[in-house]
Amino acid sequence: MTxxxxxxxxxxxxxxxxxxxxxxxxxxxxxxCAGCGHDSVTAALVQAFWQLDLPPHSAAKISGIGCSSKTTAYFMGQSHGINCVHGRMPSVATGANAVNGDLHYIGISGDGDSLSIGFGQFAHAIRRNLNMLYVLENNGVYGLTKGQFSASADIGTKSKKGIANEQSPIDPCVQALTLGAGFVARAFSGDKSQLVPLIQAGLMHKGFALIDVISPCVTFNDHAGSTKSYAHTFKYYHPLVHTDFVAHHEEITADTSEGGAITVTMHDGGILKLRKTDDDYDPRDRAQAIETLLLGDRSGEIRTGLLYVNEDMADMHAANHLPKTPLNALPYEALTPGRAALAKLQGRWK
Incomplete structure (x- = not known):
C-alpha cells in the first residue's frame, strides 16, 4: 500500500x-473508499486527542488485518504503532502494555478481525482488563475480500449477491459486558458529536474500554442483480487485469437527541435505525446494559452511547503488581541482577 x-x-x-x-x-x-465510515472514525480520533491536549508520542496504535486496521496509518503519524497478524492485535497490545504502561494504547480492529479469527484474543484482553481503548469498526462484511458476511452480520441481511445471512450475529457489546469489561459503548461513525466524547472517555478510563462503532461499508452495499456489480462482472467476463471500480459517495452523517431514534438511509437504499440512550439511563448497571442491548435487537434498533462503566476495577498492571517503571527505563543493574539473585530465585522452587 502506498x-x-x-x-x-x-x-x-x-x-x-x-x-x-x-x-x-x-x-x-x-x-x-470515498465515503467510508472508517475515515469518520479517524477524524473523531484526531479531534479527541487534540482536545485532550495529549502529545502524539504518548500514544501507541495497534491493529490487525482488514480495512479497519488501516486506520492506524491515518491519524497521529508521530505516535508509536504496529500492524499485527490477523486477529492477534490484543496479544501484542498486552505485551507492549506490560512493559510500558505509561502510553495511551489504542487498538483499532474490525468485526472480522475481532469476532472471528481474533475472538479468543478479544475475550482475554477484556478478561485481563488491559488498559487500552479498543475501537471496533463494525460493518458486518469482510471488505478486503469482497464483502462476505462477518460474524456481526444480522440474520436476514443480504449480501451484494442477494444471499440472506442465516447465522446468528455476535454482539461485541454483549460479549464485553458478560466477560466483565469496565467500559462498553456503541456509536455510529456518522455521529461525530457522540463519538468524540466517547473516545475521550475511553482514553481516560483506567482499564479495557470498548467502543463498537457502526461504520457502514459503502462499497459492498450495491443491490443484487446489478450488471455493474463486482460479482456479475467477475462471473461473466474474463478481464486481463483484475480490477474493481468504487464509485464516489458522500459521507453519511446524522445527529440524534438524547433518547431519540433516527432512521438513516444508506447509499443503496438500505435502512439503519439508531437510538441514543435516555437521560435517565444508568451506565453503572451491567444487567440493565445487557437488557437494553437485547431489547434493541428485538426492535431492530441499534442502541448507541455509553452503555456501561465501572471505574473501580483494577487494570492489568494493578492486578498483577507490575512495576510502574517501563522496562526500557530500568537501569542495567536492575535488568541484570547477577548470579546471586538468580540463585536466590531458583532456590524458591527447590
Missing part, C-alpha cells in the same frame, strides 16, 4: 495547550 503525505496548512487553525493544531494529530492520506 500513501501520500498531506499538505500542512495550519496557519489559521486553533491550537491546544501544547501549541498543536489538529493537523499535528493526522497521519498519511487515507486510501480507503
Amino acid at each position: 500513501s501520500m503525505s498531506k499538505p500542512l496548512i495550519d496557519k489559521h487553525l486553533p491550537r491546544n495547550k501544547l501549541n498543536l493544531t489538529v493537523r499535528d494529530y493526522e497521519g498519511s492520506m487515507s486510501t480507503l
Whole structure:
C-alpha cells in the first residue's frame, strides 16, 4: 500500500495547550473508499486527542488485518504503532502494555478481525482488563475480500449477491459486558458529536474500554442483480487485469437527541435505525446494559452511547503488581541482577 503525505496548512487553525493544531494529530492520506465510515472514525480520533491536549508520542496504535486496521496509518503519524497478524492485535497490545504502561494504547480492529479469527484474543484482553481503548469498526462484511458476511452480520441481511445471512450475529457489546469489561459503548461513525466524547472517555478510563462503532461499508452495499456489480462482472467476463471500480459517495452523517431514534438511509437504499440512550439511563448497571442491548435487537434498533462503566476495577498492571517503571527505563543493574539473585530465585522452587 502506498500513501501520500498531506499538505500542512495550519496557519489559521486553533491550537491546544501544547501549541498543536489538529493537523499535528493526522497521519498519511487515507486510501480507503470515498465515503467510508472508517475515515469518520479517524477524524473523531484526531479531534479527541487534540482536545485532550495529549502529545502524539504518548500514544501507541495497534491493529490487525482488514480495512479497519488501516486506520492506524491515518491519524497521529508521530505516535508509536504496529500492524499485527490477523486477529492477534490484543496479544501484542498486552505485551507492549506490560512493559510500558505509561502510553495511551489504542487498538483499532474490525468485526472480522475481532469476532472471528481474533475472538479468543478479544475475550482475554477484556478478561485481563488491559488498559487500552479498543475501537471496533463494525460493518458486518469482510471488505478486503469482497464483502462476505462477518460474524456481526444480522440474520436476514443480504449480501451484494442477494444471499440472506442465516447465522446468528455476535454482539461485541454483549460479549464485553458478560466477560466483565469496565467500559462498553456503541456509536455510529456518522455521529461525530457522540463519538468524540466517547473516545475521550475511553482514553481516560483506567482499564479495557470498548467502543463498537457502526461504520457502514459503502462499497459492498450495491443491490443484487446489478450488471455493474463486482460479482456479475467477475462471473461473466474474463478481464486481463483484475480490477474493481468504487464509485464516489458522500459521507453519511446524522445527529440524534438524547433518547431519540433516527432512521438513516444508506447509499443503496438500505435502512439503519439508531437510538441514543435516555437521560435517565444508568451506565453503572451491567444487567440493565445487557437488557437494553437485547431489547434493541428485538426492535431492530441499534442502541448507541455509553452503555456501561465501572471505574473501580483494577487494570492489568494493578492486578498483577507490575512495576510502574517501563522496562526500557530500568537501569542495567536492575535488568541484570547477577548470579546471586538468580540463585536466590531458583532456590524458591527447590
